[in-house]
Amino acid sequence: MSANASGGSGRLIRWLGVASLPCLLAVGFAAAGGWLSPHRVTPNTMLAALRGVDGAHPGFRRNHAKGVCVAGWFEGNGQAASYSPAFAFDTKRVPVIGRFALAGGMPYQGDAPGKVRSMALALKGPGGQEWRMGLNDIPVFPVSTPQEFQALQQAVRPVAATGKPDPLAVQAFRAAHPWLASAGKALAERPITSGFENDTYLSLDSFVLQGVDGRSTAIRFAMVPEEARFADMPGKGKNASFDQLDEAISAHPLRWTLVLTLAGADDAVNDPSRLWSGQDKQITAGTLTLTHLASEAGGDCTDIVFDPLVLPEGIMPSDDPVLQARSATYMRSFAERSREKRPRPAFDPAVSPSEKTGSESVSSEKAS
Numbered sequence: 001m002s003a004n005a006s007g008g009s010g011r012l013i014r015w016l017g018v019a020s021l022p023c024l025l026a027v028g029f030a031a032a033g034g035w036l037s038p039h040r041v042t043p044n045t046m047l048a049a050l051r052g053v054d055g056a057h058p059g060f061r062r063n064h065a066k067g068v069c070v071a072g073w074f075e076g077n078g079q080a081a082s083y084s085p086a087f088a089f090d091t092k093r094v095p096v097i098g099r100f101a102l103a104g105g106m107p108y109q110g111d112a113p114g115k116v117r118s119m120a121l122a123l124k125g126p127g128g129q130e131w132r133m134g135l136n137d138i139p140v141f142p143v144s145t146p147q148e149f150q151a152l153q154q155a156v157r158p159v160a161a162t163g164k165p166d167p168l169a170v171q172a173f174r175a176a177h178p179w180l181a182s183a184g185k186a187l188a189e190r191p192i193t194s195g196f197e198n199d200t201y202l203s204l205d206s207f208v209l210q211g212v213d214g215r216s217t218a219i220r221f222a223m224v225p226e227e228a229r230f231a232d233m234p235g236k237g238k239n240a241s242f243d244q245l246d247e248a249i250s251a252h253p254l255r256w257t258l259v260l261t262l263a264g265a266d267d268a269v270n271d272p273s274r275l276w277s278g279q280d281k282q283i284t285a286g287t288l289t290l291t292h293l294a295s296e297a298g299g300d301c302t303d304i305v306f307d308p309l310v311l312p313e314g315i316m317p318s319d320d321p322v323l324q325a326r327s328a329t330y331m332r333s334f335a336e337r338s339r340e341k342r343p344r345p346a347f348d349p350a351v352s353p354s355e356k357t358g359s360e361s362v363s364s365e366k367a368s
């Protein structure tokens with residue numbers, strides 16, 4: 001072979017190498033974004049699925065976007081101490097920061113009865129230990145797995161022509177997941193209280209208490225209000241339930257009891273869409289007292305992820321796959337929102353109701 005011919009083919013190989021690099025990068029990005037495998041579930045595909053339903057709202061949480069910070073304390077009563085040495089089951093008072101929010105990715109959505117409300121808490125124990133939790137006011141989660149959660153978001157994403165979900169896609173999701181019908185029924189029939197301040201918030205996912213004697217006990221838990229009120233209807237107005245919460249907490253401290261439910265023999269520990277028997281043993285483990293609200297703008301709850309896998313010694317995750325997906329997706333949501341410009345939140349307790357504004361349309365209900 002002549003020197004010229006081998007020089008020519010060398011140049012061709014180098015040129016192909018350079019030209020193929022952008023293509024390889026594009027394929028790599030597409031794969032990382034899940035575009036080449038729509039059924040794959042990663043934090044990115046999960047956030048894309050959520051964005052498909054409620055749009056992009058930079059600077060806000062990718063779900064439970066409309067919220068307000070809260071602070072207070074938790075005091076255990078010792079009744080759960082034989083099941084776990086976790087600091088919260090001791091009898092010492094520990095500080096708490098938290099957040100009340102509405103499910104869904106729209107930070108300016110209007111309040112309405114029936115929207116899923118949430119309570120997120122970080123109980124701060126000794127030696128830097130924390131128990132972080134995110135609780136919803138629904139009896140069960142609508143789906144069993146992260147894959148189903150992503151598929152549900154994809155099924156309910158609004159279509160351009162109507163601005164509503166495609167009924168055929170929703171029907172197809174239902175037909176492909178008949179085992180979720182009982183969760184749907186429980187969600188549709190749930191009783192609705194008049195506001196954040198008197199609602200019951202549930203872990204939905206299960207956890208495992210680890211005793212010092214090596215005993216493991218699977219549980220779910222709930223924050224049960226001192227007094228649940230079903231008769232009064234929530235007030236009207238874009239921020240009505242937040243205004244009502246503000247009024248209630250300004251009048252007196254708000255209290256909830258931490259109730260642990262111990263799994264019975266037939267209870268599904270790895271599936272948050274399944275109700276437990278209702279006959280299970282319950283333990284009242286302590287009292288949560290909340291005393292102050294603060295805006296998310298500069299508030300203590302903004303730069304924190306209420307990751308349900310931040311657990312103290314003595315409490316472990318169960319094998320519920322939704323827990324791992326939550327943890328990874330919340331971290332991704334935090335990474336994205338914390339590098340974006342911070343917009344003004346819809347609700348600020350320091351601003352009088354007449355000055356409070358909101359700028360986006362009302363979102364559809366979402367249950368996560």
Ligand code: HEM
Binds near residue numbers: 061100118149322334
């Ligand atoms: C695979 C299923 C789920 C996904 C992908 C998901 C996704 C998300 C995301 C992205 C956030 C925002 C996190 C942040 O930026 O800090 C969030 C918040 C939240 N999620 Fe989920 N979620 C799931 C399941 C659940 C379940 C089972 C519950 C049970 C109660 C739950 C309760 C909450 C609560 C309470 C918040 C608000 C936390 C706060 O106020 O900061 N989620 N979720």
